[in-house]
Amino acid sequence: MKIKASIATLGLFSVITFGASAAQLVTQQQVDEQNLQSVGSTVTISGTAGSPMDYRAQLSEKANAQEASAYRVIEARTGDSYHVTAELYK
Template sequence: MKIKATIATVSLLSVIAFGAQAAQLVTGDQAQNMQPAGTVTISGTAGAPMDYRAQLSQKADEQGASAYKVIEARTGDNYHFTAELYK
C-alpha cells in the first residue's frame, strides 16, 4: 500500500514540476505587464487542443520565454497557430 501512495505522490509532483517549467498561456491583460520576446508558429494536420498548447509551450520554452499569447488560430482538417512570446 505504501508503494502505491509513493508512486502516486511522485507522479503528482512530476506533473506539477513539469507545469512549473513550461511556458504558460496568458491573456491579453496578463501580457500587458510582460516583455515581448518574439513569435512562434505551429501547424499540421489533425490534433487536439492539448496538443496545440503543448507544442506552443515547447516552442516558447526553446526560445527562453516564460509565457505566450495566441494571436492567430485556424483549425479544421489542418491547423495553424501563431503566438506572441513573453519573458
C-alpha cells in the first residue's frame, strides 16, 4: 500500500514545472497516449530524508543527465528512508 501511496503522491507533483528543459513525470497512460519511447534505462534515488518534491527534482535531474524528456516511477518505497526507481523516455 505504501508503494501506491508514494506513486500517487509523486503523481500529484507532476503539475509542478521545474523549467522548460526539465524531464517530466508521466503516467503509463501518458506514455501510451504520447507514444513515448523508452530510453532503455532506469534511474534510482534513495536517501533518509526528503519530500516528494525533492524526489521529483532528483529524478528529473538524473533523467536530464541521460537526455530523457520524461520518466515514469516504477518503484517507490518511503518511510524512515526512501528509494525510488523510474524508467526513462524520449
